[in-house]
Amino acid sequence: MSQLIKPARLLLLGAPGSGKGTQTTRLLKQFPAISSVSSGDLLRKEISSKTQLGLLASGYIQEGKLIPDELIINLLTSYLSNNKWLTPKSTWLLDGFPRTQNQAKVLDSTLDKFNSKLNLVVELNVPEEVILERIENRFVHVPSGRVYNLQYNPPKILGKDDITGEPLTKRPDDNIEVFAKRLQEYKVTMGPLKDYYENQGILKVVSGETSDIIFPKLKELIVNKFD
Numbered sequence: 001m002s003q004l005i006k007p008a009r010l011l012l013l014g015a016p017g018s019g020k021g022t023q024t025t026r027l028l029k030q031f032p033a034i035s036s037v038s039s040g041d042l043l044r045k046e047i048s049s050k051t052q053l054g055l056l057a058s059g060y061i062q063e064g065k066l067i068p069d070e071l072i073i074n075l076l077t078s079y080l081s082n083n084k085w086l087t088p089k090s091t092w093l094l095d096g097f098p099r100t101q102n103q104a105k106v107l108d109s110t111l112d113k114f115n116s117k118l119n120l121v122v123e124l125n126v127p128e129e130v131i132l133e134r135i136e137n138r139f140v141h142v143p144s145g146r147v148y149n150l151q152y153n154p155p156k157i158l159g160k161d162d163i164t165g166e167p168l169t170k171r172p173d174d175n176i177e178v179f180a181k182r183l184q185e186y187k188v189t190m191g192p193l194k195d196y197y198e199n200q201g202i203l204k205v206v207s208g209e210t211s212d213i214i215f216p217k218l219k220e221l222i223v224n225k226f227d
């Protein structure tokens with residue numbers, strides 16, 4: 001485990017299935033001071049709790065479409081505020097939000113007010129042909145956000161979460177048809193989003209075919225910048 005000297009305010013970008021959740025889990029073990037949130041996990045909890053937002057979101061998600069900006073912005077900015085992230089001293093990691101340039105601009109206007117703008121954005125660059133197979137083997141434990149893979153990191157007991165023993169589920173958007181739409185959506189939205197952070201001088205790209213190749217590079221980026 002390592003301590004970070006300077007506050008790290010991180011954003012992980014990457015195609016669906018590129019390993020954002022996997023890297024987040026490893027980073028939190030390596031740097032316990034980091035708090036993290038995944039927009040997809042928050043939405044899945046809304047859906048499993050059958051909230052109004054959850055009922056609305058599930059329609060978009062099952063079609064591989066992004067949730068409207070204003071809805072996801074409200075969900076995430078409330079989360080950041082309620083969990084006391086909005087201070088210059090806090091160290092945190094965002095996974096899956098912002099996902100459009102408009103979301104990024106609105107987030108920046110909020111973070112700016114608290115002198116806590118993002119200071120490192122990392123894109124996980126994983127070959128497309130690798131991630132489809134991952135998606136097909138992905139299972140999740142919605143309450144915790146823990147992610148499994150029948151090939152890569154299977155649960156100890158098939159279909160059960162390692163920690164709670166609760167059932168694992170297959171995401172309704174983890175099938176070939178919907179995945180193709182999500183990937184297309186990602187390609188359309190990621191360019192302007194990367195340009196936005198490139199222009200701020202805080203974007204880095206880490207490439208690799210597996211999370212085991214990517215993690216050491218990601219860890220080194222963080223240690224070099226914040227240790």
Ligand SMILES: Nc1nc2c(ncn2[C@@H]2O[C@H](COP(=O)(O)OP(=O)(O)O)[C@@H](O)[C@H]2O)c(=O)[nH]1
Binds near residue numbers: 015022138
């Ligand atoms: N085969 C393989 N699967 C991986 C690797 N890294 C992550 N996975 C699995 O691939 C799926 C997608 O990873 P995830 O972290 O959920 O990606 P995200 O959609 O970007 O958050 C999950 O089932 C992971 O367990 C890897 O290096 N190889």
Ligand SMILES: Nc1ncnc2c1ncn2[C@@H]1O[C@H](COP(=O)(O)OP(=O)(O)O)[C@@H](O)[C@H]1O
Binds near residue numbers: 100
């Ligand atoms: N920032 C966001 N803006 C709009 N929709 C989002 C956002 N984050 C998540 N979603 C919705 O939730 C779905 C699942 O998100 P996520 O779990 O991050 O999937 P993945 O990492 O596999 O792309 C997305 O396909 C999208 O429909």
